[in-house]
Amino acid sequence: MAMLHPVLPFLLLLLLPAGTAAAGRRTLVFILAGQSNMSGRGGATSGTWDGVVPPECAPSPRILRLSPSLRWEEAREPLHADIDVGNVLGVGPGMPFAHAVLASGKPPAAAATMGLVPCAQGGTPLANWTRGTELYDRMVMRARTAMASCKGSGDLAAMLWYQGETDAMSHDDAELYQGRMEALVRDVRRDLGRPDLLVIQVGIATAQYGGKFLGRVREAQKAVTLAVPNVKFVDAMGLPIASDYTHLTTEAQVQLGEMLAKSYLETL
Numbered sequence: 001m002a003m004l005h006p007v008l009p010f011l012l013l014l015l016l017p018a019g020t021a022a023a024g025r026r027t028l029v030f031i032l033a034g035q036s037n038m039s040g041r042g043g044a045t046s047g048t049w050d051g052v053v054p055p056e057c058a059p060s061p062r063i064l065r066l067s068p069s070l071r072w073e074e075a076r077e078p079l080h081a082d083i084d085v086g087n088v089l090g091v092g093p094g095m096p097f098a099h100a101v102l103a104s105g106k107p108p109a110a111a112a113t114m115g116l117v118p119c120a121q122g123g124t125p126l127a128n129w130t131r132g133t134e135l136y137d138r139m140v141m142r143a144r145t146a147m148a149s150c151k152g153s154g155d156l157a158a159m160l161w162y163q164g165e166t167d168a169m170s171h172d173d174a175e176l177y178q179g180r181m182e183a184l185v186r187d188v189r190r191d192l193g194r195p196d197l198l199v200i201q202v203g204i205a206t207a208q209y210g211g212k213f214l215g216r217v218r219e220a221q222k223a224v225t226l227a228v229p230n231v232k233f234v235d236a237m238g239l240p241i242a243s244d245y246t247h248l249t250t251e252a253q254v255q256l257g258e259m260l261a262k263s264y265l266e267t268l
């Protein structure tokens with residue numbers, strides 16, 4: 001091939017996602033997946049969302065989300081709007097996570113644009129996330145699209161995973177949790193071409209509907225962390241739970257976002 005057409009570089013520049021082109025920043029892409037507590041129910045446990053957005057969750061031009069229609073847009077709560085369908089959504093850990101990474105001052109992350117790819121769906125057991133399921137395929141498709149639309153300026157940074165409360169209701173699901181989670185990590189890494197992709201799991205604190213197998217799922221989560229390289233564990237045990245006894249409060253989600261950021265920043 002001879003020379004590029006003179007307007008081509010200009011056109012390519014126009015196609016860059018908002019927030020990256022102007023500043024020439026890299027975009028760190030994070031997959032957010034799992035069930036309701038990842039999606040976020042902070043302030044939304046009485047049938048409607050109270051609309052309270054603490055400063056740690058406020059919109060920022062440096063924090064983008066991949067929309068349901070696969071475009072980068074400025075992220076705002078509820079981050080999983082039109083992704084986690086059929087549920088009343090509130091504050092989750094994604095926004096406070098992104099703010100805490102930017103506020104850390106730790107290069108190169110603190111100088112990047114945060115590209116959040118929300119994929120969580122409330123009430124889903126791990127069996128709903130095995131390779132070939134709707135949720136798995138949507139997640140991989142969204143992550144690939146996110147990377148492609150960074151036009152070479154994106155780095156797939158991590159998958160943040162908060163799930164298992166539903167599995168803690170069933171003896172069989174709890175027993176199968178470790179093997180299924182290891183398979184999920186392996187499949188996501190292979191399908192995204194990143195054999196070393198960082199995965200940060202949140203250790204669940206209670207089971208859905210008082211499920212009896214909480215301890216078993218937590219053991220499985222810890223075992224995955226020991227068995228598979230580059231899988232981390234951040235414990236939600238002890239965080240404040242909302243009055244529905246089922247979801248994290250907004251305050252707890254802010255704390256969790258900061259804990260996830262700390263865990264991620266330790267890997268840099």
Ligand SMILES: *[C@@H]1O[C@H](CO)[C@@H](O)[C@H](O)[C@H]1NC(C)=O
Binds near residue numbers: 121124127134135
């Ligand atoms: C989860 O799996 C069940 C059983 O296969 C299925 O009926 C349900 O639609 C799935 N839910 C989602 C959200 O994929």
Ligand SMILES: *[C@@H]1O[C@H](CO)[C@@H](O)[C@H](O)[C@H]1NC(C)=O
Binds near residue numbers: 036166207236241246
């Ligand atoms: C959400 O997280 C809280 C705290 O870990 C837990 O009590 C609850 O079971 C979770 N709820 C669901 C539906 O996953």
